[in-house]
Amino acid sequence: MTNLVKAMLEQLKSKEYRKLRSSDPEAQPILYPVELFGFNMGYSERTEYQVGNVTLDYATVITEGFEATKSRILAAKAKHTAPEKLAFADKMLSEIDRMIAISDAHRKLAEDKCPRLFEALGKIPRKGAESFYEACVFIKLINVVLRRRGVQHLGLGRFDQYMMPFWQADLDRGVTKEELFETLEAFFIALNYDSDVYGGMQQGDNGQSMVLGGFDEAGNYLFNDLSKSCMEASLELNLIDPKINLRVGKNTPDEIYVLGTELTKKGLGFPQYCNDDVVIPGLIKLGYDKEDAYNYVVAACWEFIIPGVGADIPNIRTMNFPLMVANAVSEGLVTADSFDDLLALVDKQVIDCCEEFINRKYPDLYDVTASIFIGNCIERLQEMHHGGAKYFNFGCHGAGIANAADALAAIKKCVYEDGTVSKEELLAALEADFEGFEALRNKLKACPKMGNNDNYVDDIATHLMDVFSRNLNNRSNLQGGIWRAGTGSAMEYLLSAAKCPATADGRKAGDVYSSSFSPSLDVKTEGILSVIQSFTKFDMTNIANGGPLTLEIHDTVLRNEIGIAKTAKLVQLFVELGGHQLQLNSINRDVLLDAQKHPENYPNLIVRVWGWSGYFNELDLPYQEHIIRRTHYSL
Numbered sequence: 001m002t003n004l005v006k007a008m009l010e011q012l013k014s015k016e017y018r019k020l021r022s023s024d025p026e027a028q029p030i031l032y033p034v035e036l037f038g039f040n041m042g043y044s045e046r047t048e049y050q051v052g053n054v055t056l057d058y059a060t061v062i063t064e065g066f067e068a069t070k071s072r073i074l075a076a077k078a079k080h081t082a083p084e085k086l087a088f089a090d091k092m093l094s095e096i097d098r099m100i101a102i103s104d105a106h107r108k109l110a111e112d113k114c115p116r117l118f119e120a121l122g123k124i125p126r127k128g129a130e131s132f133y134e135a136c137v138f139i140k141l142i143n144v145v146l147r148r149r150g151v152q153h154l155g156l157g158r159f160d161q162y163m164m165p166f167w168q169a170d171l172d173r174g175v176t177k178e179e180l181f182e183t184l185e186a187f188f189i190a191l192n193y194d195s196d197v198y199g200g201m202q203q204g205d206n207g208q209s210m211v212l213g214g215f216d217e218a219g220n221y222l223f224n225d226l227s228k229s230c231m232e233a234s235l236e237l238n239l240i241d242p243k244i245n246l247r248v249g250k251n252t253p254d255e256i257y258v259l260g261t262e263l264t265k266k267g268l269g270f271p272q273y274c275n276d277d278v279v280i281p282g283l284i285k286l287g288y289d290k291e292d293a294y295n296y297v298v299a300a301c302w303e304f305i306i307p308g309v310g311a312d313i314p315n316i317r318t319m320n321f322p323l324m325v326a327n328a329v330s331e332g333l334v335t336a337d338s339f340d341d342l343l344a345l346v347d348k349q350v351i352d353c354c355e356e357f358i359n360r361k362y363p364d365l366y367d368v369t370a371s372i373f374i375g376n377c378i379e380r381l382q383e384m385h386h387g388g389a390k391y392f393n394f395g396c397h398g399a400g401i402a403n404a405a406d407a408l409a410a411i412k413k414c415v416y417e418d419g420t421v422s423k424e425e426l427l428a429a430l431e432a433d434f435e436g437f438e439a440l441r442n443k444l445k446a447c448p449k450m451g452n453n454d455n456y457v458d459d460i461a462t463h464l465m466d467v468f469s470r471n472l473n474n475r476s477n478l479q480g481g482i483w484r485a486g487t488g489s490a491m492e493y494l495l496s497a498a499k500c501p502a503t504a505d506g507r508k509a510g511d512v513y514s515s516s517f518s519p520s521l522d523v524k525t526e527g528i529l530s531v532i533q534s535f536t537k538f539d540m541t542n543i544a545n546g547g548p549l550t551l552e553i554h555d556t557v558l559r560n561e562i563g564i565a566k567t568a569k570l571v572q573l574f575v576e577l578g579g580h581q582l583q584l585n586s587i588n589r590d591v592l593l594d595a596q597k598h599p600e601n602y603p604n605l606i607v608r609v610w611g612w613s614g615y616f617n618e619l620d621l622p623y624q625e626h627i628i629r630r631t632h633y634s635l
Helices: 003-012 015-021 058-064 066-079 083-110 115-121 132-148 164-172 177-193 225-237 254-265 276-285 321-332 339-359 384-388 401-417 423-431 438-445 455-470 492-498 528-534 561-576 589-597 621-629
Strands: 052-055 152-155 209-213 243-248 272-275 313-320 394-399 483-485 549-554 581-587 606-608 613-615
Touching: 003 177, 052 313, 058 066, 058 132, 066 083, 083 115, 083 132, 115 132, 132 152, 132 164, 132 177, 152 209, 164 177, 164 225, 177 225, 209 225, 225 243, 225 254, 243 254, 243 276, 254 561, 254 581, 272 276, 272 561, 313 321, 313 339, 313 492, 321 339, 321 394, 321 401, 321 423, 339 401, 339 455, 339 483, 394 492, 401 423, 401 438, 401 455, 423 438, 455 483, 492 621, 528 549, 528 561, 561 581, 581 589, 581 606, 589 621
Parallel strands: 052 152, 209 243, 243 272, 313 394, 394 483, 549 581
Antiparallel strands: 272 581, 606 613
């Protein structure tokens, strides 16, 4: 780590800056490392319905520069006559001029403080970048402007692919690897200075996800020198941004998994693994062109999107699986003569919910600035949500699948097979939230649970996901796109759970679900291998909106090379079994409990919250408690 990077890192983690993290970002200026990347977020022009979860066509704009972009807009304008298209072109041109003006203002500020930044801004963004540093500054400018405009969850996409030409050009010019690595680390640090200025419910959830690796159509694994450097920079800096996502597959070299596990050891909650062998066929099933499917990235958390050409909204609704079960039990258990009859009632709840999602009217999103960097918006002179983007699909999360399957398995066993619990007794217990029914609750909690490689309950989960995906996937979203089913939950493991009454797995009303695709909280499993086996039985190509199997590993597992090697092999097994997405978190419950009591001793303790990582002490108590309750596995 160079002296410059050390100084920037110390400033970021200083008490003064940490104090500003908890203040209103519009009330005070944010400290910023003007040494290299002088763009400050400042205020945010937010709207009621904000655009988000998009990844821009960085490669085109940072290569051609804004003057060339303006020329493309003027050329498109010359081909159209419709007043609304001409007006849209003028708005695009105005937005580019605004970005150039912001750049010029920062150049003036940098004149005496940072000659390197001053020189770079004399060229970019009007002209295209030629060096790695110029390209990083260009990206920073675009992201700051868009986030000021209220664009949330702005991902960095396949950074190692579109930035590699600049990295290699510098090497060819004689720039040393050490100098490039310093620039990369400084860029990473600069991303973290902006993590506070975000309209989300928790600091840090800003969508700055980076995707590395992946296969091309010829089967080549695209992990390069920059890919490795990004992971090494993350290892050294120990920061929440950028969030690293690794695209892998059955032919990924072993050393990539080992390197990923070294990063997991840091306790940052990433890398998140995405399985190309499953994701790419799944996206093709959803109607994405093959070349686009092979170019996929993740949105802010885990949802699979296409960079540069897509304007998908991958988290617009959530299927609340336990609530579907609770509704069916409340309304139809008494008249259901068999478990199959009850399951049919649950199916109807899921199907009706899908229909409600499909026929609902959704906000009319509109963003001129982001459209400049998406697909054919310039050529068509259309906003990305109104015909400009190639894809405008909707994604639906699937929350609480394990709780739902566990509840149905308990009813199947206790009510329909063993006959040890009557329908009336179960309904009374659920109505009373198990008050006075502790023995019955314990009996339900002792029934088969998902995560033990037990087909008795796993088959029920598979059935629910099949009904969900068959009745949602590829259905029209009434706005020119289609729907996609997924297994993520985001914050819905709290919010959707709060809406759900007591369920027959022994869960009390309002109690939280597990995060995304993982065993119910407090469930005892046979071990991490059985969990992976349970959660890879469904054909995950049919539920490809995204949503990781989320597992917490006790940090003692990763304290030696043997534990790292075992964990790397575990990830490989997950991929070979057909899992689509995996998130491993290195956690120590004792440390977390102590951090709650003595937060001053852990100012930089980082944890994975759902699809993002944040500082433990800045989380609301329910999120802290959820992370502590999760099962912490040993190998």
